[in-house]
Amino acid sequence: MATSGNMSMRKRGERIAAYVFTCPAIALLIAFLMVPMVYTVYYSVFQYQVMRPDDIVFIGLENYKKLFADPDFWKALKNTFYFTVLVVPFQLVLALALAMLVSKKFKGVAVFRTMYFSPQLTSMVVIAVLWTVLYNSNPNTGLINSMLVGLGLEPINFLTNTKTAMNAIIFMSAWQGAGYQMMIFLAGLQGIPRDQYEAASVDGANSLQQFVSITLPNLKGTIKYVIMITMIQAMKLFTQPYVMTQGGPQNATKTMVYYIYTQGFQKGNFGYACSVAAVFFVIVVAMSLILQKLTAED
Amino acid sequence: MKSKKASAFLGKFLFYCGNTIIGIIFVSPLVWMISASFKPEAKIFANMNSITTFFPVDASLDNYFEVFRRINMANVFKNTLVYIALILVFDLILNSICGYALAKFDFKGRKLMLSFIVALMVLPMEAILLPLYIEMSQLGWVNTLTALVVPFIAKCFSIYMFYNFFHDIPNDLIEAAAIDGSSPIGTFFKIVMPISKTVYATVFILDFVAHWNDFMWPFLVMTGEDKRTIQLAVQSFFSTSPVHYSAIMAALVVSALPMIVMFIFMQKYYVEGIASSGIKG
Numbered sequence: 001m002a003t004s005g006n007m008s009m010r011k012r013g014e015r016i017a018a019y020v021f022t023c024p025a026i027a028l029l030i031a032f033l034m035v036p037m038v039y040t041v042y043y044s045v046f047q048y049q050v051m052r053p054d055d056i057v058f059i060g061l062e063n064y065k066k067l068f069a070d071p072d073f074w075k076a077l078k079n080t081f082y083f084t085v086l087v088v089p090f091q092l093v094l095a096l097a098l099a100m101l102v103s104k105k106f107k108g109v110a111v112f113r114t115m116y117f118s119p120q121l122t123s124m125v126v127i128a129v130l131w132t133v134l135y136n137s138n139p140n141t142g143l144i145n146s147m148l149v150g151l152g153l154e155p156i157n158f159l160t161n162t163k164t165a166m167n168a169i170i171f172m173s174a175w176q177g178a179g180y181q182m183m184i185f186l187a188g189l190q191g192i193p194r195d196q197y198e199a200a201s202v203d204g205a206n207s208l209q210q211f212v213s214i215t216l217p218n219l220k221g222t223i224k225y226v227i228m229i230t231m232i233q234a235m236k237l238f239t240q241p242y243v244m245t246q247g248g249p250q251n252a253t254k255t256m257v258y259y260i261y262t263q264g265f266q267k268g269n270f271g272y273a274c275s276v277a278a279v280f281f282v283i284v285v286a287m288s289l290i291l292q293k294l295t296a297e298d
Numbered sequence: 299m300k301s302k303k304a305s306a307f308l309g310k311f312l313f314y315c316g317n318t319i320i321g322i323i324f325v326s327p328l329v330w331m332i333s334a335s336f337k338p339e340a341k342i343f344a345n346m347n348s349i350t351t352f353f354p355v356d357a358s359l360d361n362y363f364e365v366f367r368r369i370n371m372a373n374v375f376k377n378t379l380v381y382i383a384l385i386l387v388f389d390l391i392l393n394s395i396c397g398y399a400l401a402k403f404d405f406k407g408r409k410l411m412l413s414f415i416v417a418l419m420v421l422p423m424e425a426i427l428l429p430l431y432i433e434m435s436q437l438g439w440v441n442t443l444t445a446l447v448v449p450f451i452a453k454c455f456s457i458y459m460f461y462n463f464f465h466d467i468p469n470d471l472i473e474a475a476a477i478d479g480s481s482p483i484g485t486f487f488k489i490v491m492p493i494s495k496t497v498y499a500t501v502f503i504l505d506f507v508a509h510w511n512d513f514m515w516p517f518l519v520m521t522g523e524d525k526r527t528i529q530l531a532v533q534s535f536f537s538t539s540p541v542h543y544s545a546i547m548a549a550l551v552v553s554a555l556p557m558i559v560m561f562i563f564m565q566k567y568y569v570e571g572i573a574s575s576g577i578k579g
Contacts, residue, residue, distance in 0.1 A: 132536075243536070
């Protein structure tokens, strides 16, 4: 009797403790994540100018209609997808290649790992400022162009040409981010049982065959996870174009988040910007769900 | 036999060469940044075609003096470190107790809360920036420390990391404490917390890095010049004349130093945190 009384006492104590422990974090999440999310959708059906906070008018789906007829929105959407579709596979392959290079223990492996990881030790703002200088189109002041000229090639207007600006940002972003994903892959590679490789090498499989038949299948989950986080990260592109090109030249590097910023914070069209944000949210969630569906067959 | 040994040696040699070349390509932009930060402006862009562009010729600390003269670095560092420290204190306490309750307590709504947290993990901050900003301005928090700290204490990802860690702690340990008369809350602080240093260190370093690097939110809510965080100071220094590349490079190095120090001391937890996120996810 006494024990069961103690048990139910304990259960009650546990329940009270559970609410004491979860409430602060959950309340903050609701206040600063859920509520703003709901308001994004709510404001998106209003005409809401920052300059006229007393003149908020319900306009139904007008913002969305305007949005889908807005060439700047489509341009931003296209740029965001372009960046994502290119940077994700590029960074993934680069990160996996680096991980393969430093997955085994050898003398100096820690040095090489740190070298590949080093761009992660600086912030995106720092990287963006540095590469703006490196990408300078004048071969006398831009390191990369001075090297190109040294090799007898034509200098490239990396950040001032509409054709190259986004590619330049993609290359830089992959260089900065690959080290992070390399670390994830390293953990994945360490989880592959050694004996699988031993069995394969007894059967006479070469390194490439082993990579295709053992490494890749075993890394499936890791690859899926890396694609997911890189993709979501890529969709949010803002800092690089803000620092390096201000969205230019001719909006060639204007992204969705940049467009939300321009409309909402620079032009003060809060309602309209919220409709962009809502569409952005739906796209990001839809992409994550599709990716999960596509890779969930097994 | 001998040729096999030779080819193994050659393979090893090529492997090292490959690693070295790629490694050099990876670090060269950073090496250039550091060496330029010590050079006079004119020397940075002289001899760009030669290898000396990567070495600090005529090195001096003049650029650093210029940075400290033009940016109130003490203030910038104070702004950044105070806000991150405040976030981290609350972050580590509130998210860990939440993760613990979800992992070890049996209560109504547990499953719902857990799926709520997992679902919110994919929510991109950028989609809620505008209403969050309005919320800040209605609360009168714009340009105050509160706006930087309070909205970012609770983090789904941190809660999830804690949840995963506490989930693996044996129940026997917790029950033994309960039989000894320890309350559920007391057990957490006296028994569980002290044996969970790794997860605290991991969340600490991941969130420190995230906030040290954060640009967009401070950029939106901290508009006063004396309120600037480090990333804002660097970005605005880059776009304020006179544009001295030498001084800009020095500013970049200064802003990266705390991260590098952090990395040296907490490398193990940082790398573990990145890696474990991949295994669990």
